[in-house]
Amino acid sequence: GINAExxxxxQKKATRLPRVxxxxxxxxRFSKNLTYIKKxxxxxxxxxxxxxxxxxxxxxxxxxxxxxxxxxxESLRVKIESVAKISFNTDSLTAVLFGSLRTGLAYxxxxxxxALCGLADTEKSDxxxxxxIFCEELKKIAYLEDIQPIIxxxxxxxxxxxxLFKLEKGIKWKKLKVDVALDVTxxxxxSAAKNGIQSTSYIKYCTQEVPFLKPLSIVCxxxxxxxxxxxxxxxxxxxxxxxxxxxxxxxxxSPYETKGEALLAAxxxxxxxxxxxxxxxxxxxxxxxxxxxxxQQLDSMPQPILYVSDPFFPNIxxxxxxxxxxxxxxxxxxxxxxxxxxSSHYDxxxxxxxxxxxxxICII
Numbered sequence: 450g451i452n453a454e455x456x457x458x459x460q461k462k463a464t465r466l467p468r469v470x471x472x473x474x475x476x477x478r479f480s481k482n483l484t485y486i487k488k489x490x491x492x493x494x495x496x497x498x499x500x501x502x503x504x505x506x507x508x509x510x511x512x513x514x515x516x517x518x519x520x521x522x523e524s525l526r527v528k529i530e531s532v533a534k535i536s537f538n539t540d541s542l543t544a545v546l547f548g549s550l551r552t553g554l555a556y557x558x559x560x561x562x563x564a565l566c567g568l569a570d571t572e573k574s575d576x577x578x579x580x581x582i583f584c585e586e587l588k589k590i591a592y593l594e595d596i597q598p599i600i601x602x603x604x605x606x607x608x609x610x611x612x613l614f615k616l617e618k619g620i621k622w623k624k625l626k627v628d629v630a631l632d633v634t635x636x637x638x639x640s641a642a643k644n645g646i647q648s649t650s651y652i653k654y655c656t657q658e659v660p661f662l663k664p665l666s667i668v669c670x671x672x673x674x675x676x677x678x679x680x681x682x683x684x685x686x687x688x689x690x691x692x693x694x695x696x697x698x699x700x701x702x703s704p705y706e707t708k709g710e711a712l713l714a715a716x717x718x719x720x721x722x723x724x725x726x727x728x729x730x731x732x733x734x735x736x737x738x739x740x741x742x743x744x745q746q747l748d749s750m751p752q753p754i755l756y757v758s759d760p761f762f763p764n765i766x767x768x769x770x771x772x773x774x775x776x777x778x779x780x781x782x783x784x785x786x787x788x789x790x791x792s793s794h795y796d797x798x799x800x801x802x803x804x805x806x807x808x809x810i811c812i813i
Contacts, residue, residue: 495797500709500788503804507671508664511556518625521616522550522561528590529629533565536583542567544629547649553656554666554688558674560626561611564646568632576600580631583607592616605631644761648689651760655696661711662699666692668712668804672784673777675808684773690757693767694719697730713788720781725774729756732763783807 523546530544548562549555568576580598584607587596592615597608611625632643656663669691670679678685686694698715705711729738738756755768771777784807791803 496792496795497707497709497713499795500712500803501707503802504664504668504708504712507556507667507804511554511667514557514559514622515550515553515555517621518550518561521613521620521625522546524616525561525611525627526563529563529587529627530565532586532590533583533629536586537565537568537579539567545646547646549670549688551649552652552688553663554652554670554692556667556671557622558671560628562628562630562645564630564632564643566632566643576605576631580605580607600631607631647761652689652692655692659696659699660703661705661708662692662696664708665695665699665712665715669695669715669781671808672780676776676780678773678777678780681770684771684776686755686768686771686774686777690755690767690771693757693760694730697733697735700733701735713785716781716785716788720778720783720785723778725755729758731756731758732760 526544526546530542533544534540534542543566545564545566546562547564549559550561577600580600584596584598587593587607587609592612593609594612595608595610599606599608607629609627609629611627613620613622613625630645656666666688670688673679673685673691677683679687679691681687681690695715698718699705699711702714702718703711705714725738727738728735730736754766755771755774756766757768759765759767768774787807788803791806
């Protein structure tokens with residue numbers, strides 16, 4: 450089975466390896482046989498089957514949410530694009546949907562992300578004026594509420610909320626938050642909005658190629674969102690970095706027989722074993738952080754900085770804003786601990802759901 454103390458010794462020993470000029474992939478030993486849950490094989494299988502069915506239900510509800518909202522999101526996209534073309538006085542502008550509603554990782558609390566591309570020639574002095582016109586025009590649309598422009602941000606953005614009941618009667622969900630990013634990046638600069646679109650394509654590819662990645666990502670996103678640890682600008686971890694971490698984990702330690710086993714193993718690894726001071730994620734593997742210059746502990750930061758390379762720009766750390774990684778680990782550790790506790794008295798007949806218990810217990 451898995452022994453955290455043994456894993457710690459393995460990692461500690463690995464950091465004492467001689468320094469070499471190239472990156473060395475480090476593949477931690479990790480048993481996929483979850484025998485540390487002390488139950489008979491029959492009951493353990495029942496527990497993992499139940500957990501897997503709940504994970505599959507989360508995935509099904511996510512798909513239902515996305516499919517139901519798809520025509521509404523397209524209608525919104527077209528409407529916002531038409532308003533933007535008039536407000537910014539350009540016909541070359543396009544509104545592009547990206548984020549979780551495109552990647553398939555959305556759930557009921559997810560936002561709709563749009564990027565307005567084609568604004569690179571807009572002068573800064575005109576941007577504020579045009580944005581004000583844009584917001585005033587949006588306010589005339591009955592189903593749009595709480596319209597807030599944030600023009601001074603690194604990526605100018607307009608936030609709003611959609612009253613779905615006004616848009617379509619009888620719909621299951623009441624509100625939908627929308628973030629509209631204004632892509633004003635000049636030629637030769639990296640475009641944050643276009644990076645988001647590119648990241649969306651990458652996530653879609655990964656979730657199709659790596660077994661169990663999609664449902665695990667949705668569950669972990671929900672766990673983190675409870676404590677606002679899913680927002681990079683609050684020190685949390687964004688979907689792109691989270692998917693990268695889970696994908697590398699699954700590629701390194703799979704195959705797992707069920708989604709329940711894979712979820713428990715991922716929560717255990719990132720909640721108990723992984724240490725950003727010892728390991729970094731570069732390309733599609735783990736590497737030794739200290740030996741390869743990826744170990745970051747700043748005096749001004751009480752928590753170590755996670756390093757997860759960007760697959761498109763390998764020298765860029767997608768997790769540079771993740772300043773609360775230890776809090777994230779506590780969330781995953783508590784979720785793992787609660788599931789193990791539930792397994793200890795699971796009799797195969799209980800109708801009690803397992804996932805709601807870990808959403809509630811992940812208290813920092």
